[in-house]
Amino acid sequence: EPEVTQTPSHQVTQMGQEVILRCVPISNHLYFYWYRQILGQKVEFLVSFYNNEISEKSEIFDDQFSVERPDGSNFTLKIRSTKLEDSAMYFCASSIRDGIDTQYFGPGTRLTVL
């Protein structure tokens, strides 16, 4: 069964550094998403992406965040200058149609900012 994959599984970085989290959505999906889950807290929506542009974003997704689909398969989340509070689990998801369709989640990338 096709699945969403994410790399790396765990990323450790120093505060102020840039990180790029990578996701490979399911191949025939058209809508892509990033979510964040701070340890012990609920999953929070960050951004949705369709047709090479952001379709929706939350207040968490400020100017230090950006997303890109650099080629036909990858979907990336960049954090320009990481802060301690960016430490979290980041989940990528994809769906065939718009957001009301089933979103399939990847296993997540655990980001630790020191």
Added chain:
Amino acid sequence: AQSVTQPDIHITVSEGASLELRCNYSYGATPYLFWYVQSPGQGLQLLLKYFSGDTLVQGIKGFEAEFKRSQSSFNLRKPSVHWSDAAEYFCAVHGQNFVFGPGTRLSVLP
């Protein structure tokens, strides 16, 4: 604004016992409703979803959920819990955007 509450932070049941996890939502119209499960160190797996039609929906792993409009609820049930069901369960709502509840941690006693 839409919101999701899961009143139970942690539930412990014995293996073989029945289970009900509560979910309440707030939204002006009928939203689309989901239950996801997250095993330790794993991603989120969809258990079931409700878009329209029959208010009792069946999902994977023997789970079911019932949408009750009058109570703004979408409770998850399983008649007989297995030890492998121990995990975190998230109710989610899609109205204007996708919102997750805070989660309920399920522990299963042998």
